[in-house]
Amino acid sequence: MANFSKSNVPQFSVDIYQNEFLPEGGREVNAIVTVTSTGGGTTGGLPLATHGPGDVPGSPAGAPGAAVVIMVDCSGSMDYPPTKMRSAREATAAAIDTIRDGVAFAVVAGTHQAKEVYPANGGLAVADPATRHQAKEALRRLGSGGGTAIGSWLRLANRLLSTAEVSIRHGILLTDGRNEHEKPEQLRAALESCAGRFTCDARGVGTDWEVKELTGIASALLGTVDIVADPSGLEADFRRMMETAMGKEVADVALRVWTPQGAEIQYVKQVAPTVEDLTARRTEAGPRAGDYPTGSWGDESRDYHVNVVVPAAGVGQEMLAARISLVLPQPDGTPRVLGQGLVRALWTDDMAASTRINPQVAHYTGQAELAQVIQQGLEARKQGDLDSATAKLGRAVQLASASGNDDTAKLLAKVVDVVDAVTGTVRLKARVADADEMTLETRSTKTVRVKK
Amino acid sequence: MPHETVCPECSEPLEPDDKFCGVCGADLSAPRQPDAYELAPPDPAAVPEPPGGEPESYELAPPGRDTDTLPFGLGTADLPRARITDPRLDPSAGGPSASSPRCVACGMGDVDPDGYCEHCGHAQPRPRDHQEQELDGVAAVTDRGLRHHRNEDAFALATTALPDGTPAVVAVVCDGVSSAYRPDDASEAAAGTASGSLARSLARGARPEEAMRDALLVAAQAVTDLAAETPEEEARRHHNAPACTCVSAITSGKTFTVGWIGDSRAYWIPDDRSAPASRLTEDDSWAERMVSMGLMTQAEAYADERAHAITGWLGADAVELDPHTASFEPDEPGVVVVCTDGLWNYAESAAELASVVPEDARTRPLHCARTLVGVAIDGGGHDNITVAVLPFPAA
Numbered sequence A: 001m002a003n004f005s006k007s008n009v010p011q012f013s014v015d016i017y018q019n020e021f022l023p024e025g026g027r028e029v030n031a032i033v034t035v036t037s038t039g040g041g042t043t044g045g046l047p048l049a050t051h052g053p054g055d056v057p058g059s060p061a062g063a064p065g066a067a068v069v070i071m072v073d074c075s076g077s078m079d080y081p082p083t084k085m086r087s088a089r090e091a092t093a094a095a096i097d098t099i100r101d102g103v104a105f106a107v108v109a110g111t112h113q114a115k116e117v118y119p120a121n122g123g124l125a126v127a128d129p130a131t132r133h134q135a136k137e138a139l140r141r142l143g144s145g146g147g148t149a150i151g152s153w154l155r156l157a158n159r160l161l162s163t164a165e166v167s168i169r170h171g172i173l174l175t176d177g178r179n180e181h182e183k184p185e186q187l188r189a190a191l192e193s194c195a196g197r198f199t200c201d202a203r204g205v206g207t208d209w210e211v212k213e214l215t216g217i218a219s220a221l222l223g224t225v226d227i228v229a230d231p232s233g234l235e236a237d238f239r240r241m242m243e244t245a246m247g248k249e250v251a252d253v254a255l256r257v258w259t260p261q262g263a264e265i266q267y268v269k270q271v272a273p274t275v276e277d278l279t280a281r282r283t284e285a286g287p288r289a290g291d292y293p294t295g296s297w298g299d300e301s302r303d304y305h306v307n308v309v310v311p312a313a314g315v316g317q318e319m320l321a322a323r324i325s326l327v328l329p330q331p332d333g334t335p336r337v338l339g340q341g342l343v344r345a346l347w348t349d350d351m352a353a354s355t356r357i358n359p360q361v362a363h364y365t366g367q368a369e370l371a372q373v374i375q376q377g378l379e380a381r382k383q384g385d386l387d388s389a390t391a392k393l394g395r396a397v398q399l400a401s402a403s404g405n406d407d408t409a410k411l412l413a414k415v416v417d418v419v420d421a422v423t424g425t426v427r428l429k430a431r432v433a434d435a436d437e438m439t440l441e442t443r444s445t446k447t448v449r450v451k452k
Numbered sequence B: 001m002p003h004e005t006v007c008p009e010c011s012e013p014l015e016p017d018d019k020f021c022g023v024c025g026a027d028l029s030a031p032r033q034p035d036a037y038e039l040a041p042p043d044p045a046a047v048p049e050p051p052g053g054e055p056e057s058y059e060l061a062p063p064g065r066d067t068d069t070l071p072f073g074l075g076t077a078d079l080p081r082a083r084i085t086d087p088r089l090d091p092s093a094g095g096p097s098a099s100s101p102r103c104v105a106c107g108m109g110d111v112d113p114d115g116y117c118e119h120c121g122h123a124q125p126r127p128r129d130h131q132e133q134e135l136d137g138v139a140a141v142t143d144r145g146l147r148h149h150r151n152e153d154a155f156a157l158a159t160t161a162l163p164d165g166t167p168a169v170v171a172v173v174c175d176g177v178s179s180a181y182r183p184d185d186a187s188e189a190a191a192g193t194a195s196g197s198l199a200r201s202l203a204r205g206a207r208p209e210e211a212m213r214d215a216l217l218v219a220a221q222a223v224t225d226l227a228a229e230t231p232e233e234e235a236r237r238h239h240n241a242p243a244c245t246c247v248s249a250i251t252s253g254k255t256f257t258v259g260w261i262g263d264s265r266a267y268w269i270p271d272d273r274s275a276p277a278s279r280l281t282e283d284d285s286w287a288e289r290m291v292s293m294g295l296m297t298q299a300e301a302y303a304d305e306r307a308h309a310i311t312g313w314l315g316a317d318a319v320e321l322d323p324h325t326a327s328f329e330p331d332e333p334g335v336v337v338v339c340t341d342g343l344w345n346y347a348e349s350a351a352e353l354a355s356v357v358p359e360d361a362r363t364r365p366l367h368c369a370r371t372l373v374g375v376a377i378d379g380g381g382h383d384n385i386t387v388a389v390l391p392f393p394a395a
């Protein structure tokens, strides 16, 4: 079928940062993979390739077919304080205003069960001025009462999104409480059935929700997570989230990692903009290759840390330690390679070369440790192990300061008194606001890039 | 001068007024047994005393060896180092089809378009890993060696004629500086540029030493230009701009000329091995500088870990460009050996090198170059090795 419309698939570049030199007998190869997508249909960049089987099925010419479902917590607790429900309604209205014409959408009210609010016909509405207006009218009917069963909300969103012949499916989930009205297994099962079907951003409003629950949802569904402690901040946040969702141009992109015979992948982590361990999410993709999901992409850049142990080779030998590709599944099942980079291993007896640590690898090793020690420190604090909490959070202060992660440093300073950031000497604060502790925990995985 | 009836070199029957042998190109007017032979070394003090070498202590490839067989690297059990110039061009490399050659390391995987095995990941031999070339009057071989992952040496050969019709032969050998980025590109650019420049200058009638200076300067510019075309990001990540050494030789008529910057060298090896061989170049190196300034003895200087740090090179970071040239008119036949330190580290003095140069070097320069590369490989092949051999007098 001839199709001369412009491709919306952005151009992907893959840059590898590594010290490829290994000493004699050395086996461990570390590389930071920077993936940047630019162009696509929205920014006037060059299309990735001429048109062909890579086109998004069912998408109108010039627009990436997209569908989005907003899930609003309407449990009884949303009534207190009263501003919470009002803010949620206003934020959802603002998000609806941000939906582009032609994008399919729906609003779901979540309690101990999920209810369609708009269009409430078992499917999705197509955004235009009239449907956006109707949807906002429907929000007036949003009341509160009942419990919280997030798994059921996600299942309904999945059902609605699957009625659209689009490639980009996204959810926005707002809750203020714990997932109290279904078993953890039920949420887990819902996440399993939704993973790979749509991406989802999660927001916790107030301080009565469970950080691990929401980070787990965002992580499984390859979305972002954040706290909106003050309901008045919801509107701006929802608009931003929807704008980002509208900027997505390609979905279901996978990071494909090929490694040679005898090699072992120790881990594959996203390390920017947040730390997200993808190691366990590998699906086999042909001989010695596996795919790690990355979700959908707009104009953005992300970094990944790949650690692979290869069989040792002699000095003077060169080996391809990993081939990193960005692949997009095609309707016919064959993957389309959007970009690739090579991770190499070169054995040398030049000690100066083999002992050098790549600055990007060092930086992100530190950022991953930062996220880990924050989580461990906060956990120790909850358990009453104050010595361990002080040590972990002190190390976190040291890492945040040394790497220039100022946002995290500021959040840490609300939980500990910093005596000396350079040495990581801190004292636990006697009183810490719940919102500050939850904000630190929720944002612990946020990283910064290497200082130029 | 009495006329010979057969060529003294190859015994080809001659016509009475032949000036050169029609088969091997030997200069029939050259005296065969010179009484005295004088070199004009750049600095006699810099030429090490022959240590009264013990040629017997070096093992040479048997002279009768099949010339198609390389005299080194025969350990095919060491598969990753299998010395195939380019397996993609070698039909015997096997594989399901000509377009997907098999890995030389594991024998199992196909080779991907980037030159790695799809099974074991090993890099496959690349064209620059081992290259050979022979022209009338010159031959050269370059090899990656055993301990470096790529060949950062390069050579270029050319033949031309002076305006009066005298043939001239040009060899350029360059060694990329590993601590800079793109050393392989630097050596390749310098060698190609210098050899082209030399051939053009000589054809135009430039004096050899003048041609040599010009060639070194334009080659230096070519390397300097590489720095400008390197992306900023790449440049930031490394410290030194692309750089290399360069040594060239011209043979023409009764003279030969060498020119150099850096620590790649040229040697004169007379056919008559009882006559002294000579090093023709003086390294731009820390050790030689110490010696020439009288601050250290040769032995002291070379014992220092800074000994081999070069003080002159081609490239954007070069402090000053100081091309050195020298011309020679030996009145006996021999060969000029032009090489990188990958060879001379295993045969440092002229006498040591002479002891490993095959006796028939002048008539079989390619065989000589291969043999010398083999000497370095057998010695450990710690660096890339490049050797050019120019029979003198030129054909």
Ligand SMILES: [Zn+2]
Pocket: B007, B008, B009, B010, B011, B012, B021, B022, B023, B024, B025, B026
């Ligand atoms: Zn002859």
Ligand SMILES: [Zn+2]
Pocket: B103, B104, B105, B106, B107, B108, B109, B117, B118, B119, B120, B121, B122
């Ligand atoms: Zn292989």
